[in-house]
Amino acid sequence: MHPAFSIIIFTTLSGLGYGLAAWLGLGLLDPAQPATKVAHVAALALIAGGLVSSTLHLGNPQRAWRAFSQWRSSWLSREGVLAIVTFMPLTWSAYLAVFESRWDPVIGIIGTALCAVTVFSTSMIYASLKSVDSWHTPWTPASYLGFAAASGLAALAAFGAAGGASPLWPLAGGAAVLVLIAWAIKHGWRKQAVRPPLSTPESATGLGHIGKVRQLEPPHMTDNYLIREMGFRVARKHARKLWLIALVMGCGVPAALLAGLAVFPEPAGVASVLVALMAVLSLMVGMLVERWLFFAEARHAVMNYYR
Amino acid sequence: MTSLPSEPTGKKLGLVIDLDVCVGCHACVVACKEWNTGGYGAALSDQQPYGAEVSGAWLNRVHSYEVTPDRRDGVVIGEAGDARVVHFPKSCLHCDDAPCVTVCPTGASYKREEDGIVLVDEDKCIGCGLCAWSCPYGAREMDLAAGVMKKCTLCVDRIYNETLEEVDRVPSCVRTCPTNARHFGDLADPASEVSRMVAERGGFDLMPEQGTRPVNKYLPPRPRTPLAASMAPAADDTTDATGFFGWVDRMLDRI
Numbered sequence: 001m002h003p004a005f006s007i008i009i010f011t012t013l014s015g016l017g018y019g020l021a022a023w024l025g026l027g028l029l030d031p032a033q034p035a036t037k038v039a040h041v042a043a044l045a046l047i048a049g050g051l052v053s054s055t056l057h058l059g060n061p062q063r064a065w066r067a068f069s070q071w072r073s074s075w076l077s078r079e080g081v082l083a084i085v086t087f088m089p090l091t092w093s094a095y096l097a098v099f100e101s102r103w104d105p106v107i108g109i110i111g112t113a114l115c116a117v118t119v120f121s122t123s124m125i126y127a128s129l130k131s132v133d134s135w136h137t138p139w140t141p142a143s144y145l146g147f148a149a150a151s152g153l154a155a156l157a158a159f160g161a162a163g164g165a166s167p168l169w170p171l172a173g174g175a176a177v178l179v180l181i182a183w184a185i186k187h188g189w190r191k192q193a194v195r196p197p198l199s200t201p202e203s204a205t206g207l208g209h210i211g212k213v214r215q216l217e218p219p220h221m222t223d224n225y226l227i228r229e230m231g232f233r234v235a236r237k238h239a240r241k242l243w244l245i246a247l248v249m250g251c252g253v254p255a256a257l258l259a260g261l262a263v264f265p266e267p268a269g270v271a272s273v274l275v276a277l278m279a280v281l282s283l284m285v286g287m288l289v290e291r292w293l294f295f296a297e298a299r300h301a302v303m304n305y306y307r
Numbered sequence: 308m309t310s311l312p313s314e315p316t317g318k319k320l321g322l323v324i325d326l327d328v329c330v331g332c333h334a335c336v337v338a339c340k341e342w343n344t345g346g347y348g349a350a351l352s353d354q355q356p357y358g359a360e361v362s363g364a365w366l367n368r369v370h371s372y373e374v375t376p377d378r379r380d381g382v383v384i385g386e387a388g389d390a391r392v393v394h395f396p397k398s399c400l401h402c403d404d405a406p407c408v409t410v411c412p413t414g415a416s417y418k419r420e421e422d423g424i425v426l427v428d429e430d431k432c433i434g435c436g437l438c439a440w441s442c443p444y445g446a447r448e449m450d451l452a453a454g455v456m457k458k459c460t461l462c463v464d465r466i467y468n469e470t471l472e473e474v475d476r477v478p479s480c481v482r483t484c485p486t487n488a489r490h491f492g493d494l495a496d497p498a499s500e501v502s503r504m505v506a507e508r509g510g511f512d513l514m515p516e517q518g519t520r521p522v523n524k525y526l527p528p529r530p531r532t533p534l535a536a537s538m539a540p541a542a543d544d545t546t547d548a549t550g551f552f553g554w555v556d557r558m559l560d561r562i
């Protein structure tokens with residue numbers, strides 16, 4: 001599948017934003033701290049930025065409002081509706097933190113739950129497509145949720161360090177553990193992704209009863225929308241290297257940094273803020289590469305007609 | 308509304324494509340483009356139509372495959388004579404369980420209750436492309452100029468069009484096909500000509516494992532006499548010469 005830049009940015013940024021907002025909703029940071037107020041605003045900005053980016057690839061973005069109408073059948077529509085609904089408790093929580101320096105558990109927890117459901121529905125857009133084997137599995141929502149939770153808690157640890165949260169080690173240690181869990185889920189996802197394909201050139205043409213099917217001539221001399229959209233190959237060539245980069249940047253570096261922060265806590269020190277920030281940045285780079293691979297490595301059933 | 312009709316559709320209008328007969332001339336491809344660029348919805352645009360990188364939206368494409376029989380032990384027989392070429396036209400199959408309809412967030416994609424035709428309401432389409440991702444057959448293509456999704460309409464603007472002569476009230480691709488490889492009809496009616504063809508010839512679904520329950524059916528290529536059997540006999544083999552030529556043959560042998 002073609003890894004559209006806008007969709008990769010959208011899924012990773014909004015995942016981070018929802019993850020951060022979800023942890024903030026649990027009231028883990030002191031709402032009186034300026035860093036906590038910034039965290040609330042940052043979470044909203046990340047989510048909004050992701051949503052705007054996701055409309056960039058539309059052919060007719062001016063009609064995007066119509067996408068709220070088909071929540072009964074479409075996960076894309078559900079995601080749109082949930083994104084808007086989730087904004088309400090999140091904005092309310094942010095308002096309370098920024099202007100009244102307080103945390104309301106009811107609104108906070110409603111926000112946390114809605115964040116989880118929204119990330120879940122984003123992932124179901126992909127997981128519901130039977131035409132893409134590797135996506136069509138419960139591992140897909142699991143890994144989206146895992147990455148959102150891990151990056152969110154890592155970001156929370158960074159804001160906690162900046163706000164002098166004490167003790168810091170549960171946040172940093174928890175984030176390190178979640179990073180490991182997220183990548184363990186992703187590892188499970190990659191293992192299932194290599195299962196034999198559901199459809200083959202033989203089943204696609206129905207000619208398997210005669211023998212082995214091979215494309216003799218494509219239907220067009222030049223490429224077409226289907227090949228551009230469903231048959232992207234650039235990253236596949238380097239899939240192994242990219243996977244290693246994703247593992248090092250997304251798993252090894254941030255897990256080590258966060259674990260270090262948990263073991264040698266230095267509350268409110270500039271150093272701990274920097275270390276946590278580096279962990280978040282590195283994790284985001286790793287997640288972007290992972291998301292790129294999620295698309296670029298996915299094989300679409302239609303490509304059976306072009307083999 | 309992008310939920311599928313709750314009841315089975317009254318009719319199941321669709322195509323039956325005969326893979327034994329198609330010669331791969333692409334006439335249906337061109338006829339489809341010609342009709343649909345001036346008919347239903349936005350024109351089917353091309354990008355760089357006169358440039359080096361021509362591309363555009365087409366609703367019907369013809370692939371060509373080489374099918375090589377497998378030996379029982381799974382080893383592919385490589386002899387050139389045994390491979391056969393199958394030309395393979397492909398357009399939307401108007402699936403009963405169309406995933407392209409249910410994924411659509413806007414209600415632009417829908418399946419008609421009365422005849423089962425799957426259509427896109429272009430005034431609602433936001434061009435998100437998700438329906439094209441969901442179709443395992445590659446039957447949907449984005450019109451890059453209009454930013455809306457395009458697909459085979461089963462020529463809905465011909466088949467009910469009373470201003471056309473009756474013989475023309477069939478899809479453009481069916482009307483055009485010089486070898487009669489494409490047939491149009493109601494596949495819900497077991498007595499229809501298309502249903503009978505499917506029953507007689509063992510018509511099949513493409514990718515039944517995808518669970519889309521396509522309406523369109525394909526008829527398999529008929530068994531073919533092996534190439535060796537239809538080869539001309541060797542020039543010096545006269546064993547089956549009879550009558551006058553047999554006598555000449557025997558006389559000449561004696562000399």
Ligand code: SF4
Binds near residue numbers: 407446
């Ligand atoms: S062939 Fe594809 S576009 Fe046509 S109805 Fe089936 S899934 Fe939808």
Ligand code: SF4
Binds near residue numbers: 413414431436438439
């Ligand atoms: S491209 Fe148009 S028809 Fe297809 S899913 Fe999106 S809004 Fe619906």
Ligand code: SF4
Binds near residue numbers: 478480
């Ligand atoms: S039925 Fe009409 S729109 Fe569909 S492939 Fe044939 S000519 Fe094209």
